[in-house]
Amino acid sequence: MVEATEPRLRAVAAVPLAEPLCRLIEELEPRVQVVRDHSLVHPMRGPADWSGDPDHVRTPEQQRAFEEMVDSADALFGIPDVDPQALARTVRANPRLRWVMTTAAGGGAQIKAAGLDRAELDRIVFTTSAGVHGAPLAEFAVFGVLAGAKDLPRLQADQRERRWPERFTMRQIDEMTVLVVGLGGIGAECARAFHALGARVWGTTRTGTPVAGVDRLIPLDELVEAVAHVDAIVVTLPGTEQTHHLIGADVLAAVRPGAILASVGRGTVIDESALLQALDEGRISFAAMDVFEVEPLPAASALWSHPRVLISPHTAALSTKEEERIARRFAADATRLLDGSPLHAVVDTVEFY
Numbered sequence: 646m647v648e649a650t651e652p653r654l655r656a657v658a659a660v661p662l663a664e665p666l667c668r669l670i671e672e673l674e675p676r677v678q679v680v681r682d683h684s685l686v687h688p689m690r691g692p693a694d695w696s697g698d699p700d701h702v703r704t705p706e707q708q709r710a711f712e713e714m715v716d717s718a719d720a721l722f723g724i725p726d727v728d729p730q731a732l733a734r735t736v737r738a739n740p741r742l743r744w745v746m747t748t749a750a751g752g753g754a755q756i757k758a759a760g761l762d763r764a765e766l767d768r769i770v771f772t773t774s775a776g777v778h779g780a781p782l783a784e785f786a787v788f789g790v791l792a793g794a795k796d797l798p799r800l801q802a803d804q805r806e807r808r809w810p811e812r813f814t815m816r817q818i819d820e821m822t823v824l825v826v827g828l829g830g831i832g833a834e835c836a837r838a839f840h841a842l843g844a845r846v847w848g849t850t851r852t853g854t855p856v857a858g859v860d861r862l863i864p865l866d867e868l869v870e871a872v873a874h875v876d877a878i879v880v881t882l883p884g885t886e887q888t889h890h891l892i893g894a895d896v897l898a899a900v901r902p903g904a905i906l907a908s909v910g911r912g913t914v915i916d917e918s919a920l921l922q923a924l925d926e927g928r929i930s931f932a933a934m935d936v937f938e939v940e941p942l943p944a945a946s947a948l949w950s951h952p953r954v955l956i957s958p959h960t961a962a963l964s965t966k967e968e969e970r971i972a973r974r975f976a977a978d979a980t981r982l983l984d985g986s987p988l989h990a991v992v993d994t995v996e997f998y
């Protein structure tokens with residue numbers, strides 16, 4: 646007889662996971678043994694720095710020990726060193742590997758980059774941390790839409806000049822229709838937040854499944870018609886071949902003039918050249934962006950100096966609780982795996998998100 650508390654899942658921390666969080670996972674799911682050696686992983690430089698310090702180099706012996714540890718896993722917490730090639734190596738070296746959870750929410754792209762074949766992709770369940778970042782990103786989306794609604798650039802320009810202008814009107818969220826593009830973990834939180842502030846919320850869907858707080862579901866092929874009727878657009882989609890430049894010249898030409906944009910999913914979803922044109926023509930009055938087509942945003946990008954753009958360097962999801970949230974997600978999914986239940990945020994290994 647196997648004791649209920651006897652470890653039944655050997656989970657290796659393949660990225661720097663703080664000791665208290667290793668223990669937390671083992672407390673939350675005692676059937677999991679978290680195998681870790683903190684001396685073998687690259688140390689974090691800040692919160693949720695899962696790839697760790699690039700200046701930290703393993704000796705050949707340490708590298709061998711790290712690979713042996715990783716290759717002994719039933720499950721991996723994180724892709725080794727957040728390196729798709731290291732993932733491919735261990736998938737091939739370790740036939741017992743059953744589950745890999747990426748620490749990134751957009752980890753589908755990393756799985757794709759590993760270049761695994763169909764049999765390897767089908768043998769292992771890959772999950773991401775998608776869903777754990779919903780609350781902070783919904784706050785950023787609210788912050789961005791508010792900044793546009795209250796005309797933050799105008800306020801800051803007047804303040805810089807010590808200028809007291811004629812009074813001007815500000816827009817109110819509770820008078821707005823907000824379109825949330827993508828209703829996954831982040832989109833659902835955005836819908837909840839804008840609904841709570843009194844906005845009418847529309848959301849795009851492929852499945853048609855109702856989402857709390859969404860007043861109207863918009864089939865994706867009606868996006869161009871829909872944007873003509875909304876005051877703000879919040880883009881939360883992942884970056885895939887299918888979503889690439891989904892918010893392109895056609896959508897941006899159709900928006901209601903003065904619409905506000907917030908971008909918190911993946912930068913590749915928005916065609917930045919088309920966005921700059923829409924900003925210059927006043928069709929988009931303000932864009933609050935946490936994600937960009939190329940990151941870091943190149944110094945030459947016109948977005949940097951655009952007076953109606955707020956740039957956040959892909960940092961809006963980062964919170965002091967992020968590592969703990971991801972550890973809790975891992976523990977919850979370990980329980981599901983051991984109980985034969987479906988896991989959260991399973992990577993679609995066709996579209997890779």
Ligand SMILES: NC(=O)c1ccc[n+]([C@@H]2O[C@H](COP(=O)([O-])OP(=O)(O)OC[C@H]3O[C@@H](n4cnc5c(N)ncnc54)[C@H](OP(=O)(O)O)[C@@H]3O)[C@@H](O)[C@H]2O)c1
Binds near residue numbers: 865
């Ligand atoms: N700013 C940041 O720091 C940050 C943090 C976390 C995540 N992200 C990014 O945000 C993305 C979304 O995160 P999430 O947690 O919301 O992920 P999620 O829960 O997996 O949701 C993704 C949503 O995108 C939809 N979708 C996927 N492909 C689509 C397509 N071709 N057309 C239309 N809809 C499509 C999915 O629709 P179905 O339900 O129909 O499949 C799902 O609703 C992540 O992939 C990541 O790249 C950014």
